[in-house]
Structure formats: C-alpha cells, structure tokens
Amino acid sequence: MIVEGLTVTIPTQEITAIIGPNGCGKSTLLKALARILIPAQGKVEVNDINIHSQPTKEIARQLGLLPQNPRSPDAITVSDLIRRGRYPHQSIFRQWSSDDETSVDMALSLTGLTNFSERPIDELSGGQRQRVWIAMLLAQETPIMLLDEPTTHLDIAHQIEVLDLLKELAKRNNRTIVMVLHDLNLAVRYADNLVAMRDGKIKTAGKPNNVVTAQMIHEVFSIEAQILQDPVTGSPLCIPMMKST
Template identity: 50%
Template structure:
C-alpha cells in the first residue's frame, strides 16, 4: 500500500535544479532509507516532501491530496520531521521540548490537556527518556538528546516520521540505539519511517526499502537486495564494492570497497564537456 508518493518532482534553489523529474513511492508502514553521495539531493527531497521548502514543479501526494494545498496543521498531524541538526531554545527541559509535539493538536489558547500530558508521558516512556523529563536538554548526551527529539516527533502522533541523518555525530553504540528504536516503532506501532543515512550497512540492515539517488535522480529503488549491489554502488558512489551477507540478518552488506579506477575522471568528464560546449 502507498499513501505517499511524488510525481515529476523538480526542486531547486534559484536557477539551480537539485532534484529532477523525480517520481517515487514511499511504502506504507515500512522503513524507507534514502542513500547517495553528498550533494545528490537527499535532504532537499525530504524537505520538499514535508513542505519545509517549496518545489518548482511536480506534485507530492499524501492520501490522495496534493500537500501543497493541504492545511498546515492537518499536515502536521500526518507527518513529522526530525531535521539533520535540530536546535532547541537554551534552558528547555526534556518535558517542555517533547510537549512542542502536541502543537498540531492544540486549540484555543494552546493549553495542554490531560490527553496531551498522557501522550507526552507515553512518548518519553517509549523512547526510554522518561527519567530525563525534568532535566535540561542541554545536559544530555548526544544519544539521549536524539531520543528526546524522536519523543517529540512521537508526541506529534503522526503515522509518518521523516529523519534526516539521525545518527550524525553519534558514536557506534548510540547510532545503533537510535536505529533500533526506529525499527521498534515501525514493527510494534506500524509507523512509516523515512530517513537519510550515510552508512550503507546500516541502511541495508534497518531498511525495508531503499532509494539510491545520484545528481537528483533515482538510480535504483527497491529492496536491499536490489539496491545494495556492486553495479548500483559503482554508479552512485564510484566505488568497487565487495558485497557479502550480514551473518546476523542475512541482508546484503558492503564488506570492503575501493575507489573505481579513474573515478575522478568519470566524475570530471561531464563537467569538462559542458565547459567545452560554452
């Protein structure tokens, strides 16, 4: 089942086009991970789908409706996004930050109701951050802080959660902690998770569906077995990868890799050709 998809999406900044004629579907109640080299349009795509930025042409459809025409508060009840480097006002407690997730559900003077407090406590409990409720967000470790931000997204009570590189700046243990939490939310609560990851093996391990981008276009989309291949990784990342199997999950994994010989020339040649045509 697909509730969310894009059709012929073009996104850019000024005259520079970042994402080009992109048509993609996000499987419902699954974990979708977007991979690709730096600057390929991953974060730009996430921002456009969640309406943080506008797209130049094309459409993003959610539940049969064009999100460009959707009421902002209604849209915030359907999808939440955790940006790459979330920032909160200095001095906020964990409980206060998580309460911000209730904004789309508030009416009148915006006072928190009994239901709001119940949802906040539930989000803290699910993410294992209830013990930090009265603590300042600034006093938490990176992994703890990331779980609190996820709690805020959960408090928003959306069925779809977007995360832009949720493991950035975290050590290996905290990266695994965050990804296992997202997997648990997907499996136990059927939340649709869409995220950008740089680590290919983490993407393969935790994703049900992968979208590989290059220069704002989809090179390959599908299961981990379909996307984590020597051919796709060569095209997307310019690496010669040895693909094996994760002994614990039996999913494909990148065992080792080398730069493709003459990869730099392959990258530069289109630029040189374009310059020569001027």
Template identity: 45%
Template sequence: MTTATQPAPRDDTALLSAHGLTLGFDGRTVVPSLDVAFARGTVTSVIGPNGCGKSTLLRGLGRLLRPQAGRVALDGGDLAGMSSRATAQRMSILPQTPHAPSGLTVGELVARGRHPRQRWYQQFSHSDEGAIADALAATDIADLAATPLEDLSGGQRQRAWISMILAQETELMLLDEPTTYLDLAHQVDVLELVRRLNQDMGRTVVMVLHDISLAARYSDVIIAMRDGRIVAEGPPSDVITPELLWEVFGLRAEVIQEPTEGRPHVVPLGAGSVKSAAAPGMRAGLQVMSEADA
C-alpha cells in the same frame, strides 16, 4: 547505467508520493522533475553521496522547501493545499539540524510534539501526558526531562528531538539522518525503535541514512540517488549491488550477508573516482559504502 530494480508503488497504494517534483535553492536546481512513491506501512531509506539531493528531497516531501515545480501528495491529496495543523497531525519531520529556543528543557521540547493536536483553549490532557511519557521512555531520556537542551551531549539532544516527533504520533515520519551524533549502540536503539513503530504500530517511515549496512538491515525499500535523480529503488538485496554502488559512490568494498537476517553488509576496500565508468580491477563481490549527506 544501472536501472531501477523495482518500480515505485502505484499512487493508489502510496501514502506519500511526488510527481514531477523539482527542488532547489539559491537559483540552483538540485532535484529535477522527480517521481517517487512510498507505500503505506513501509520503511524506506534514501542513500547517496554528499550533495546528491537526499536531504533536499526529504525537505521537499515534508513541506520545508517550496517546490520549483511539481507536487507532493499525501494519501492522494495535494500537500500544498492542506493546513499546517492538518499536515502536522499526519506527518512529522526531523530535519538534519533542528533548532530550539535557548533555555528549553527536554520535557518542554517533547511537549511541543503535542501542539498539532491541541486547540488554544485546551490544556494538556492525560492522553497528552501519556504520549510525552511514552516518547521519553522510548528513547531512554525520561531522567533528562528537566534538563535544558544546551546542557545535553550531541547524542542526548538527538534523542530528545526524536522523542518530540514520537510524541506527535503521526502515521508518517520523515527522518533526516536520525542517527547523527549517536554512538553505535544508540544508533541501533533508534533504528530498532523505528522498526517497532513500523511493525507494531503501522507507521510509515522515510529516512535518509549514510550507513548502507544499517539502511539495508532496517529498511523494506532502498532508494539510491545521484545528482538529484533516483538511480535505483527496491529491496536492499536488489539495490545494494557492486555495480550500482560503484556507479553511485565510487568506492569499493566486500559485500557479505549478515548472519541473522541475510541482509547485505559492507566491508570497504577503497575509493575511486565517481566519474570513472568502472573500477580498475573490480571483481565480483565488490560494493561501496555510502557517505553522509551534506
């Protein structure tokens, strides 16, 4: 069994943490008694095979799913005890399949990101308008502001949702598969944006990604999950090893260092059974590639 390569950050350095967090639905436990912490100012990617609990964990951290047991803490305070408005001013979440009312335009959707910072008697300020404009520009969809969401392609719609949480201007962002429906160029655009928000504005980001190479390139910390449990966590170069990734995903691949930053990059070779203890003929340099979460 692979062990964690780096312990979770101590609570006194963590912006977000979970303690004994147990999550599930339909009478089934998906994530059993999990402890994890996310250090302030870092980008963390959660990887793992379909159905391993990645999205369930993110929903529990974002208060979209009530815990069966345990607690989530935001800056040391119990998240369950915070008001919805106070939480939304500090933490934004992009679910895997967000929904919006029929007929809503891109501009109207993005404007909703400002609601946690307004009172019922308050009109949009110059600050609100500036945040909306900046969010639309950051995702390159300013020209679509008047377009109904249902008229957009899948990739354009995904960028509109990302714009909404950018307009929310929270210090913590939870992103469940933010590159879904995007072509490769726009996947890179979104992740470059995430990196800029982290490096230039100090945003803390926790995201679920299915592409291990992109996760390795844009993350400070990788968390690998299987069967609702954390198998390993730490820097990408430590976590993305042939042994751990065969154990978690049951796929074989060459692993090389990408040339610009020396991060791990995956070249898949083939699949096996995740129940196998070892890959037949497995040799040094083999690595697996992750699958999308269900």
C-alpha cells in the same frame, strides 16, 4: 540542490532509507516530502491528497520532520521540549488537555526517557538527546516521521541505539519512517526499503536485497565494492575495495 524527474512511492508502516553521495539531493527530497520545498512541477501526496492543498496544521498532524542538527532552547527540560510536539493539536478553542499529557507520557515511555523528564537536555548524551527529539515527533502523533541524518555526529553505540528505537517504532507502533542515512550498511540493516540517489535523480529504489549490487555501488558512489552476506541479518553487506597504491 536541484532534483528532477523524481517518482517515488513510500511504503506505509515501514522504514525507507534515502542513500547516496554528498550533494546528491537526499535532503532536498526529504524537504519536498515535508512541504518545506515546493516542487516546480509535480506534486507530493499523502493518502492521495496534495500536501500543498492542505492547511499547515493539518499536514503537521500527518507528518513530522526531524532536521539535521536540531537546536533546543537553553536549559529546556526533556518534557518541555517533548510538549512542543503537541502544537499541531492546539488551537484557540483547544488548549492543553489530559490527552496531550497522555501523549507526552507515551512518548517518554516509548523512548525510555521517563526518568529523564525533568532533566535539562544539555545534560544528556548525544544518543539521549536524539531520543528526546524523536519523542517530540512521537508526541506529535503523526503516522509519518521524516528524519534527516538522525545518526550524524553519534558514535556507533548511539547510532545503534537510535536506529533500534526507530525500527521498534515502525514495527510495533505502525509508523511510516523515511530517513536520510550516510552509512550504507546501517541503512541496509535497518531499512525495509532503499532509495538510491545520484546527481539529483533516483537511480534505483526497492528492497535492499534487490537494490544493493556491485553495479549500483559503482553507479551511485563511484567506487568498486564486493557485496557479501551479512552474517547477522543475511542482508547485503557492502565491502568497499581499496584503491591500488
């Protein structure tokens, strides 16, 4: 997907959700932020520094990416996978240390996985596996976390489990989180900021209360909808209208 003419600022220590229909460029934008894709024009900056001007390991100490449907090696345990998050901090002159072990223990604790540390990942539920991948990002100790559809293929209970965890990390651990989400109402409920895309372009961005309108839903998703107030959070709640038969 080609995206063009994009200008977006990601607020720090908050959750930003990228929303839009399939094929609109959400994952492409996330990959550009993660330095997987190189912009033909323009630049991506972290702390006012172009990420393409920095060494790979330096970037990996600043931002971590959880792609769609990550795969783990067969029979690997929870703790072994989380330890891989420490790779950016290793070098010829700096091997595994007590600081690395502390970071892994912290990641296990924050994600509620301490009692699962020696379990093979294959034995875990979908929600637990996703928590392991998030724990690996935490062990990487990056201030910025990028997640591409972290709730894909999870049932509603496990979706809430993962999103509650991310909300807690942003709030209590000062993480900047950018994630692609398909469920608009979950995005509104959990994100501090929304970026709405259509056809490779950003249509609007800002706080959910300002972004989510019936007009935006029509322009971005090509459907009619009513916007009500979420009785739990007070945030906008999108109710799609059924097509007349």
